[in-house]
Amino acid sequence: MNKLRIRTVLAVGIISAFVVLVALAFASDQPVPADSQQYLARALGETGASNRVAGIYLNYRLLDTLLELLVFSVAVLGVRHYLQQSEGMSLPALSESEVLQTAVSFLSPLALLLCAFFAIFGHISPGGGFAAGVIAASGLLYVAIAHGMKATETRLNPWRLALAEKAILLLLLAFVLVPAAFGKIPLSDLLPKGTPGQLLSGGSILIYNILIAMKVFIGAWLVIAAFAQHRGEL
Amino acid sequence: MPLILLPLLRFVFAILSISFARARKPFTIVSHLVDAALLSQLVLTLGRGIPELITVGGTPAGIGISMIGDQIGLTFAVLAWVLSVAVSAYTWRDQLRPYFFLLLNLLIGACYALSFTTDLFNAYLLFELSTLVSFLLVGYQRRPRQIWASLHYLVLSSLGMSIFLLGIGVVYAHCGCLDLAVLKTMLRASPGEPWMLLAGSLLVAGIAVKAGVFIFSLWLPSAHARAMPAVSALLSGLVIKMGVVGLFRLADVFPIHLTLIVLGAITGILGIIYAFNTHDIKKLLAFHTLSQIGYMLIGFGAATEVARLGALSYVVAHGLFKSLLFLTIGEAAARAGGSHLNTLIENRQNIPRGTRIALFIGVLGIIGLPLLAGFDAKAILEDGLPTMALRLIVILVSVGTVASFAKLSPVLFSRSTCRTDRSRILAYAWLGGGIILFWPLSLLLVSPAISLHALSAPHIVEALAVIAVGGSLYLLIRKKRFQLPSEIFRLETSPLIILVGFFLVYALMALGQ
Amino acid sequence: MAAIVAFILFGLGILVLVLRRDLVIKLLALGLVNAASILFLVSIGDRPGARAPIQGPGEMGILADPLPQALVLSAIVVNFAILALALVFVMILVERYHSTDSTRIEQEMAREIDEEETPCL
Numbered sequence: 001m002n003k004l005r006i007r008t009v010l011a012v013g014i015i016s017a018f019v020v021l022v023a024l025a026f027a028s029d030q031p032v033p034a035d036s037q038q039y040l041a042r043a044l045g046e047t048g049a050s051n052r053v054a055g056i057y058l059n060y061r062l063l064d065t066l067l068e069l070l071v072f073s074v075a076v077l078g079v080r081h082y083l084q085q086s087e088g089m090s091l092p093a094l095s096e097s098e099v100l101q102t103a104v105s106f107l108s109p110l111a112l113l114l115c116a117f118f119a120i121f122g123h124i125s126p127g128g129g130f131a132a133g134v135i136a137a138s139g140l141l142y143v144a145i146a147h148g149m150k151a152t153e154t155r156l157n158p159w160r161l162a163l164a165e166k167a168i169l170l171l172l173l174a175f176v177l178v179p180a181a182f183g184k185i186p187l188s189d190l191l192p193k194g195t196p197g198q199l200l201s202g203g204s205i206l207i208y209n210i211l212i213a214m215k216v217f218i219g220a221w222l223v224i225a226a227f228a229q230h231r232g233e234l
Numbered sequence: 235m236p237l238i239l240l241p242l243l244r245f246v247f248a249i250l251s252i253s254f255a256r257a258r259k260p261f262t263i264v265s266h267l268v269d270a271a272l273l274s275q276l277v278l279t280l281g282r283g284i285p286e287l288i289t290v291g292g293t294p295a296g297i298g299i300s301m302i303g304d305q306i307g308l309t310f311a312v313l314a315w316v317l318s319v320a321v322s323a324y325t326w327r328d329q330l331r332p333y334f335f336l337l338l339n340l341l342i343g344a345c346y347a348l349s350f351t352t353d354l355f356n357a358y359l360l361f362e363l364s365t366l367v368s369f370l371l372v373g374y375q376r377r378p379r380q381i382w383a384s385l386h387y388l389v390l391s392s393l394g395m396s397i398f399l400l401g402i403g404v405v406y407a408h409c410g411c412l413d414l415a416v417l418k419t420m421l422r423a424s425p426g427e428p429w430m431l432l433a434g435s436l437l438v439a440g441i442a443v444k445a446g447v448f449i450f451s452l453w454l455p456s457a458h459a460r461a462m463p464a465v466s467a468l469l470s471g472l473v474i475k476m477g478v479v480g481l482f483r484l485a486d487v488f489p490i491h492l493t494l495i496v497l498g499a500i501t502g503i504l505g506i507i508y509a510f511n512t513h514d515i516k517k518l519l520a521f522h523t524l525s526q527i528g529y530m531l532i533g534f535g536a537a538t539e540v541a542r543l544g545a546l547s548y549v550v551a552h553g554l555f556k557s558l559l560f561l562t563i564g565e566a567a568a569r570a571g572g573s574h575l576n577t578l579i580e581n582r583q584n585i586p587r588g589t590r591i592a593l594f595i596g597v598l599g600i601i602g603l604p605l606l607a608g609f610d611a612k613a614i615l616e617d618g619l620p621t622m623a624l625r626l627i628v629i630l631v632s633v634g635t636v637a638s639f640a641k642l643s644p645v646l647f648s649r650s651t652c653r654t655d656r657s658r659i660l661a662y663a664w665l666g667g668g669i670i671l672f673w674p675l676s677l678l679l680v681s682p683a684i685s686l687h688a689l690s691a692p693h694i695v696e697a698l699a700v701i702a703v704g705g706s707l708y709l710l711i712r713k714k715r716f717q718l719p720s721e722i723f724r725l726e727t728s729p730l731i732i733l734v735g736f737f738l739v740y741a742l743m744a745l746g747q
Numbered sequence: 748m749a750a751i752v753a754f755i756l757f758g759l760g761i762l763v764l765v766l767r768r769d770l771v772i773k774l775l776a777l778g779l780v781n782a783a784s785i786l787f788l789v790s791i792g793d794r795p796g797a798r799a800p801i802q803g804p805g806e807m808g809i810l811a812d813p814l815p816q817a818l819v820l821s822a823i824v825v826n827f828a829i830l831a832l833a834l835v836f837v838m839i840l841v842e843r844y845h846s847t848d849s850t851r852i853e854q855e856m857a858r859e860i861d862e863e864e865t866p867c868l
Contacts (some may be wrong), residue, residue: 003330007726007727014730014733014734015762015765018733019757022432023467025429025432026429027751029408039814042297042814052552052810052813053800053816054802056814056821057821060298063291064359065300067363068820068821071362071363072827073368074363075832078366079835081331086839087842099755103793124801125801130820130824131726157833166252169249174244176242177246185288185292186242202602355821358822381836381840385837390780391763396780399788399822402818406788725849
């Protein structure tokens with residue numbers, strides 16, 4: 001009991017000291033925002049996307065986005081690999097419900113439509129590939145809840161989906177390597193910038209958004225499917 | 235362009251290796267050859283005087299992500315290549331799923347990119363990628379102890395990277411950019427800014443969790459000891475060096491030289507104290523990794539040109555002999571039925587001859603026998619150290635290293651009854667050759683004058699004396715058993731110790747200004 | 748202001764990580780720590796009276812700094828990946844030891860026959 005007390009006091013002490021030190025050190029010096037305007041000032045002109053954030057993470061810092069996709073893929077692969085080797089449970093499925101099925105019949109197409117909108121218009125309005133992919137995966141999840149996992153899996157084979165995921169990743173990597181064939185540094189943007197605000201603007205950002213949306217959709221769905229399979233049914 | 239092609243092609247190859255599993259072996263050979271070609275192109279460019287510098291995507295420097303192929307970067311990249319070849323050879327005949335090779339290649343690709351990148355947030359993402367992949371590799375066999383060790387690793391690593399992210403935030407708030415080169419010019423223009431202290435200590439503390447510094451990397455002994463031999467070799471030989479490259483690059487920007495020296499001394503000495511007390515040989519090797527990082531940090535902290543060269547040479551040398559040690563001990567433990575010292579000694583005739591010889595070379599390397607890798611690198615390092623105190627610390631750690639490896643002698647001197655597998659002999663020969671030929675290679679790649687001076691009589695005498703003293707120290711106190719605190723390696727206390735380490739780094743940076 | 752809140756949340760997360768014994772709670776605390784660092788990053792880009800940085804070429808108005816938001820996108824995905832994989836590993840441990848208490852798991856592991864005695868490749 002005493003040891004626990006000592007540890008708690010020590011923990012609270014050390015952590016509070018850390019928070020106080022960092023907060024004081026940060027607050028005592030006023031940050032200078034002047035230089036940070038450079039991203040804001042240059043993003044529209046150099047990337048052609050009116051969504052400045054998309055211009056940054058899909059043009060200036062495309063390598064970071066690529067790495068993040070790799071991290072996501074590793075997570076998906078890891079989860080599937082470990083769950084496949086685990087002994088599953090066999091919990092009963094949710095009972096069939098007409099309310100669910102009716103609701104899903106208009107909710108899930110809506111979700112897929114939203115996914116398409118966010119992916120295609122990601123460079124002009126909020127959204128982007130990642131949000132789009134997650135929305136589509138949830139839309140598919142509604143379908144699986146309403147109609148059962150088995151029915152969904154007969155329509156969408158997990159093995160083919162896994163193959164498609166790797167194919168999209170390879171396509172993305174090939175796309176960023178293409179400039180190397182023209183003598184430019186990989187990850188450059190070769191497509192025309194266009195007028196900001198139009199659909200066909202921002203160079204390759206549109207293509208990246210669509211590819212990322214597909215990739216995240218398949219990846220998130222595979223994780224959900226892996227958990228559902230481990231559980232027995234949805 | 236090779237700078238960005240190296241990691242990208244490696245990532246492509248990683249995905250191909252899980253899609254076309256049957257063609258993996260020819261693919262592996264081709265990918266290693268391609269990497270060798272790209273690396274030699276970079277070395278030639280560096281040899282001509284101006285290191286290759288690109289900004290990924292052709293965006294203007296300072297606003298995009300920059301990569302530089304300088305001396306530091308190429309050292310670590312070449313080490314990554316050498317170790318990836320060794321591990322490929324070692325696992326050539328093993329029954330491993332394609333998923334394993336995907337992870338392996340992603341890790342190597344991440345290490346290539348980490349060697350060259352000068353952007354802080356890019357480094358953060360690469361560190362997180364390497365953390366996740368290492369975490370999965372450590373837990374590959376799903377044994378409870380491996381899972382537990384890798385969970386501990388993941389939690390502490392994530393905590394460290396969150397601290398690093400805080401540092402990135404502070405840097406951006408005051409600088410408006412994340413590129414180390416731009417940061418360097420800004421800090422040079424107005425040195426001694428107060429926010430630099432906070433940012434620098436957050437960044438250093440965050441990277442130190444991954445760099446194998448004793449106070450911060452308390453996950454290391456369990457994680458490196460419990461993983462598969464090939465994984466341990468890669469983690470100890472390569473991945474830990476990625477934290478070190480981060481510290482080296484930060485040292486050019488922030489005034490952390492005193493910090494590096496103190497951290498190096500702490501990790502060097504504490505590492506060997508714990509190593510002396512351990513009888514599980516894999517854990518012994520892991521503690522030695524912690525200790526040897528001390529040499530590299532002291533070398534860079536000393537800030538002279540020769541000491542930096544010594545630190546970089548030691549990075550390569552340590553990568554060579556630590557991975558060789560892990561690979562050979564791994565195979566020996568598999569044959570003998572366990573990695574505990576007593577088990578190894580009892581069943582030492584089961585250890586194949588080639589493995590035993592390779593193990594012997596590895597041990598000779600790490601204890602610093604003259605003419606081998608460890609001796610050369612240490613000699614260059616000591617030549618560059620400005621004060622006697624630093625040299626004494628290095629000698630002390632060397633003596634401790636010898637003393638704690640002496641307990642392996644019964645295993646090394648014995649007769650074997652079986653032979654080693656051919657692909658593993660290739661891996662051992664590759665690494666062992668590197669250890670033996672280190673000095674001639676350093677004549678070519680490092681400056682000839684420095685390498686020749688390293689081979690002088692005082693250094694040889696000192697190295698032999700260290701071996702003698704270490705051996706006698708072992709004989710004197712081998713009967714004693716020390717009671718060292720093992721509480722610190724638990725998940726409950728290690729985050730607190732990391733925070734204490736942050737305070738230490740903050741204080742040292744304040745002193746060092 | 749938001750930065751100070753972020754630091755406090757960061758500290759709270761580490762506190763819970765250290766003090767609570769349940770593995771799932773520890774992971775939630777880790778998620779809190781990561782979220783706090785992300786909050787800090789976003790708060791850096793704040794300007795007084797700023798709007799989201801999405802604006803056509805003709806429009807006027809102060810925009811928030813877009814770079815921290817772009818960084819945070821990547822950081823969120825990375826943290827999701829970490830939590831997901833850590834939870835899978837916790838699942839494996841729970842399957843094995845039938846408990847999420849970290850102290851009990853450590854004791855059970857120490858009691859078992861040392862698995863390092865069996866060859867591992």
